[in-house]
Amino acid sequence: MTFDAIIIGGGAAGMFCAGLAGKRGRRVLVIERNAQVGRKILISGGGRCNFTNLNVTSENFVSANPHFAKSALARYTPQDFIDLVRRYNTPFYEKKLGQLFCRESSKQIVSMLTAECDAGRVRVLTGCSVESVRHSNETFVVKTSQGSFESGRLIVATGGLSFSKIGATDLGYRIARQFGLSIVKTRPSLVPLVFAGEGFRELAGVSVDSLVTANGTSFRENILFTHRGLSGPAILQASNYWEQSEPVHIDLLPGHDASVLLTADRSSRKRVDNFFSEFLPAKVAERLLNPGGDAKPIAKMNDNEVDAAAAAVADWSVKFRDTEGYDKAEVTLGGVSTDDLSSKTMEAKGVSGLHFIGEVVDVTGWLGGYNFQWAWASGAAAAESV
Ligand code: FDA
Numbered sequence: 444m445t446f447d448a449i450i451i452g453g454g455a456a457g458m459f460c461a462g463l464a465g466k467r468g469r470r471v472l473v474i475e476r477n478a479q480v481g482r483k484i485l486i487s488g489g490g491r492c493n494f495t496n497l498n499v500t501s502e503n504f505v506s507a508n509p510h511f512a513k514s515a516l517a518r519y520t521p522q523d524f525i526d527l528v529r530r531y532n533t534p535f536y537e538k539k540l541g542q543l544f545c546r547e548s549s550k551q552i553v554s555m556l557t558a559e560c561d562a563g564r565v566r567v568l569t570g571c572s573v574e575s576v577r578h579s580n581e582t583f584v585v586k587t588s589q590g591s592f593e594s595g596r597l598i599v600a601t602g603g604l605s606f607s608k609i610g611a612t613d614l615g616y617r618i619a620r621q622f623g624l625s626i627v628k629t630r631p632s633l634v635p636l637v638f639a640g641e642g643f644r645e646l647a648g649v650s651v652d653s654l655v656t657a658n659g660t661s662f663r664e665n666i667l668f669t670h671r672g673l674s675g676p677a678i679l680q681a682s683n684y685w686e687q688s689e690p691v692h693i694d695l696l697p698g699h700d701a702s703v704l705l706t707a708d709r710s711s712r713k714r715v716d717n718f719f720s721e722f723l724p725a726k727v728a729e730r731l732l733n734p735g736g737d738a739k740p741i742a743k744m745n746d747n748e749v750d751a752a753a754a755a756v757a758d759w760s761v762k763f764r765d766t767e768g769y770d771k772a773e774v775t776l777g778g779v780s781t782d783d784l785s786s787k788t789m790e791a792k793g794v795s796g797l798h799f800i801g802e803v804v805d806v807t808g809w810l811g812g813y814n815f816q817w818a819w820a821s822g823a824a825a826a827e828s829v
């Protein structure tokens with residue numbers, strides 16, 4: 444059977460692109476391996492899908508080419524998606540920091556994408572595995588468990604590697620390699636990190652408002668101690684920038700100057716950990732400032748000891764050995780190299796008619812609705828050109 448475009452992957456980017464292209468009169472086929480489309484959307488945002496962010500710029504994305512995402516993001520904006528959500532009367536709200544969530548359920552986003560595909564007369568095949576892709580005479584031939592399909596355009600929207608239990612596969616990267624495109628090294632991201640050295644098991648479950656800096660980029664939100672390392676929104680954000688060889692710097696007292704606080708109370712008879720427990724959870728202050736149980740009153744500390752105590756809370760330097768892996772990661776960092784794609788159409792520079800959209804591309808957003816906005820924007824860019 445012949446189509447104008449075949450889209451592999453019925454997730455956020457694939458379904459959105461399919462609806463738009465279908466409504467432009469193109470005959471579109473979506474091939475989805477799961478029995479159901481949009482499974483990641485359903486579990487996103489704790490079941491309420493944080494579908495975009497009010498403050499999207501290319502600065503909110505990590506990519507080997509930081510300029511690549513600009514064009515697509517400018518042409519399909521958060522407001523465009525908000526308008527669509529409003530047309531479907533889906534109630535939503537801003538949770539914090541510009542993050543827009545469905546008030547009721549993520550299912551409404553999947554239903555909306557499905558309705559858009561219906562409006563575009565898109566054919567959606569679920570429970571369908573791709574066996575091979577061939578390209579000859581300007582036609583892509585996709586062999587699947589449900590037969591072979593042909594098209595002049597192939598749009599790869601297979602997503603990243605996280606959450607393999609809900610259908611993630613490496614097919615997109617394999618297709619990219621098959622056609623000679625390069626892949627920027629992939630790794631789990633928006634993910635908890637695992638301490639390199641001894642852990643802080645006794646602090647598991649404790650969270651602290653912090654300023655976390657990884658590789659020069661800082662985020663102020665909570666960190667959360669886990670049994671093996673740190674999680675919480677500030678750490679997930681920092682994981683996009685983390686490099687294994689470099690420590691992450693954590694200011695546990697953002698908005699305060701620990702040195703100034705200590706200097707102002709230089710004659711205090713309070714033990715230094717007790718002093719800081721006014722600003723931090725007491726368990727954290729004790730573990731960082733009195734690990735051996737022999738901390739002194741502030742008045743008895745020399746200047747070097749005061750400086751060291753201030754640094755311990757204001758510039759806690761932490762080495763992580765690993766991430767918690769793809770099963771705990773919201774996204775995959777890296778992917779199909781943007782050097783090999785057109786930023787206008789997402790088409791491979793060397794292979795006419797082959798496009799890559801969404802998370803499979805080396806464009807990774809911050810936590811907070813940015814990754815879905817990239818799925819919509821890159822999907823729209825490809826849809827306009829097919
Ligand atoms: P997506 O993963 O959505 O879709 C890819 C599709 O391709 C899947 O349906 C998959 O089954 C299919 N597929 C894969 N291999 C295939 C094959 N071989 N054959 C056929 N089909 C195949 N982002 C955000 O902005 N706000 C949020 O609230 C959240 N929340 C969130 C929670 C959790 C738990 C996770 C894991 C992730 C998020 N994200 C998020 C990230 C967001 O879900 C993600 O970036 C987008 O879904 C990416 O859209 P894509 O369409 O590129 O991939």
